[in-house]
Amino acid sequence: MLVAVKAGRLVLAGNAQEKTGYRCPGCNELVILRRGRHKIAHFAHRPGSKCRLGEGETSEHLLGKRQLLQWYRQQGYQVKLEAYLPQIAQRPDLLLTEKDRRVAIEFQCSPLSLERLRERNAGYRQCGISFHWLLGAPYQKRRLQVAKVAQFTQEVAGRPVLLFWDTRVGRLLVQRDLLQCSFVHGTEMGPVMMIRAQIHHLNGIQYGRGGGVIVRQMLTSLPGHYPLAACPLVCHDTVPTWPVLDEPVIMWRIRVVMALIHQPVFTFWSQANWREWLAVMAADHWLNFGCLDGRSLRDNLLVIFTQELLRERVLIACPDGYILFQHPVWFTSVPEKLKYLERGGFSRISALK
Ligand SMILES: [Zn+2]
Incomplete structure (x- = not known):
């Protein structure tokens, strides 16, 4: 600690004139003034003190x-x-x-x-x-x-x-x-480059050494066991966001899209239900905030994804909610998806800044 009490006054260790007679402001025990070569001047309790003030500083x-x-x-x-x-x-x-x-x-x-x-x-x-x-x-x-x-x-x-x-x-x-996108640090990459990088990483997750159990579980719910990297383009997050999930955002988006595939077309959600449904898909992957409640940061993620689903006409908006208009479609292979990207498919369906 930097401050101790002497004669009823607080003294900063750096300004201490005498060598002794300082007391801890917490427990009132006598403390030692230390002026070492390595640490700046400070006060410390005597060995064996139970007071935790200044402990381990x-x-x-x-x-x-x-x-x-x-x-x-x-x-x-x-x-x-x-x-x-x-x-x-x-x-x-x-x-x-x-x-x-x-x-x-x-x-x-x-x-x-x-x-x-x-x-x-x-x-x-x-x-x-x-x-x-x-x-x-x-x-x-x-x-x-x-x-x-x-x-x-x-x-x-x-x-x-x-x-x-x-x-x-x-x-x-x-x-x-x-701010970041899945697997991509920095924001100077264009969306198409970003999608390519994400495809590469998804392949790594699925087929690389130790490819996760979670991924395999995710995939069993997919008809035809399509590769993860061939997911619909709407799964790719290309708008950088502040970290709110303990997994890449794309994994959450893929789960949402998989769940949408199992929902009957024309399913209706009120706006509140839709948000809740999206949030539930992230399950326990939401990070816990300590200094603010984090709600607006989480909402930001939900809003961006919803806008993209609307733009791709997976969802359509109605006055009081959203309707599932069509199922997102998995590409039959990664090369097919890459070819589609090269032909400018991404810019056609998603007018991102
Ligand atoms: Zn003390």
């Missing part, structure tokens, strides 16, 4: 908190470091005050379960405090697991983002570029 965490203190002060906020909120027994790393608005800043450098994260956020909500989670080095991987992405997704200016604090440069990084 890495040097990154200590340094980041101190940087953030200065950084937010420069932005004109009133900042309290490690302030204790008795009402909810929580101690955010920083607490910002701007007029009557309070914001808790957590700098997360260690693993944190979704449950703990939700508990902490629920506490802040209860006090009317908004919050931001800034992620440290252990989260700054090239491919952060989608479950972690969802856990820490926050909304900034109406858009989903991840926030990072980089202690090497003392800077806030706002990551917005996590």
Whole structure:
């Protein structure tokens, strides 16, 4: 921890004049002032203490908190470091005050379960405090697991983002570029290229080493055991979306299309039932969000797919819902599908930007 109490006043470890006499603001035990070569100045409990305050803090965490203190002060906020909120027994790393608005800043450098994260956020909500989670080095991987992405997704200016604090440069990084299509990272690829890449990956999943049991189960429900990669073009997701499923979006779309094939033509769904039906097809693949409820991000996925099914006239819209107008048709082979793509079939049926 960076702050301790002496003579009734809070002292920042970096400003501590005397060597001893500091007490933990949590348990009031005497704490040790540490000024090492590797870690910035901080306070630590004596060995054997049962107090968990400051326990297991890495040097990154200590340094980041101190940087953030200065950084937010420069932005004109009133900042309290490690302030204790008795009402909810929580101690955010920083607490910002701007007029009557309070914001808790957590700098997360260690693993944190979704449950703990939700508990902490629920506490802040209860006090009317908004919050931001800034992620440290252990989260700054090239491919952060989608479950972690969802856990820490926050909304900034109406858009989903991840926030990072980089202690090497003392800077806030706002990551917005996590929008993706199945198997394709980055958004510079055109739809036809993307579909080709997805076909390649679907083949890999089905016929590659260890081709999934799930895939085989999926396929047994298909008449004629057609290859997965020969799925109707409407299965391919070519509009990048924020991660909301723990599987590629195309797998969910394929399940939906397979289920549609088993529905009688002219089946009717109210709008609400249709959405629910689509959501159920993703079953337990929906990711759990920790900082926001995620509903609008999930809805976005359902809306895009519905629009494409309408455009391909699989569905038609009626005033209070949707009607299954025709069954999506599986290609008889992958080469046939590729040929269709080459002839511009994709641009004909789906006018994507
Ligand atoms: Zn303590």
